[in-house]
Amino acid sequence: MSSKHKVVIITGASQGIGAALVKAYRDRNFHVVATSRSIKPSADPDILAIAGDIGDPRTADRVLHGALERFGRIDSLINNAGVFTAKPFIDFTKDDYELNMSVNVAGFFHITQRVAREMLKQGSGHIVSVTTSIVNQPIAGVPAALASLTKGGLASVTQELAIEFATSGIRVNAVSPGIIKTPMHPPETHAALSALHPVGRMGEIHDIVDAVLYLEHAAFVTGEILHVDGGQNAGRW
Ligand SMILES: NC(=O)c1ccc[n+]([C@@H]2O[C@H](COP(=O)([O-])OP(=O)(O)OC[C@H]3O[C@@H](n4cnc5c(N)ncnc54)[C@H](OP(=O)(O)O)[C@@H]3O)[C@@H](O)[C@H]2O)c1
Secondary structure, three states: OOOOOOEEEEEOOOOHHHHHHHHHHHHOOOEEEEEEOOOOOOOOOOEEEEEOOOOOHHHHHHHHHHHHHHHOOOOEEEEOOOOOOOOOHHHOOHHHHHHHHHHHHHHHHHHHHHHHHHHHHHOOEEEEEEOOHHHOOOEOOEOOHHHHHHHHHHHHHHHHHHHHOHHHOEEEEEEEEOOEOOOOOOHHHHHHHHOOOOOOOOEOHHHHHHHHHHHHHOOOOOOOEEEEOOOHHHOOO
16 A cells, blocks of 8 residues: 555445545545445445445454555544434334444444554544534424434544543544435425524535545544534524
8 A cells, every 4th residue: 555645434435425525535535445235346446345234343344454454554434324213202113223223333333443443553543423413402393312312422422532542643523414415315305404404404415524524634623523513503593
């Protein structure tokens, strides 16, 4: 591998925000390891695609070893894979619970732990996770306790790891989106979802990509939960 290239791992990379992050990091000359269940091999030799369920520790092992074998190091990890299930708390099923815990929590834990070990050896690295502003500002009419339970944990652990790794050269940050126009939301829902933001509109994928890229280069920023949510986190509206 060429030492002039930085290497980023992006989870949930097959579509939506993750796919846009792959393109943005390649445009900035990073080597990219892109993972999700349905991801397809890339024609670009500097994108290594690894298919697997991110909640499974064996996927985390394959991503880690694939990254080191192909590119020799890991500079950044973007924990972007995630699911969102909105329903009244008492209606959640065991399957809802297990899915949210698997993708949002186990999908963070296994890959982040393995990558952090490598970053600690290198003495440098950057970890960014994607949470959601609804965990800070619950919205009446959008019951989302499983998001609070799981993504809320990501916001909290971001601050914990920022402190744990502060003197080890590893920064740990999060981006907290409002509701973003991705395949997660069919177009017919966009008008109603726009009203759930103080600014009266949904966010665009590039809003989240821009935030991740800002954090990538913000050498003095760690432990930050960067809200990119059209004002949702600011309060009531
Ligand atoms: N869109 C929003 O309004 C919004 C708001 C707040 C936060 N977020 C967060 O932003 C992140 C990206 O959202 P998005 O809207 O781009 O989502 P999306 O379009 O639904 O894409 C989700 C990505 O996660 C992957 N994924 C899902 N389950 C997985 C699993 N078990 N193992 C591995 N990969 C899995 C999917 O790929 P495969 O199907 O190929 O596995 C896909 O690439 C998520 O963490 C989401 O919670 C989104």
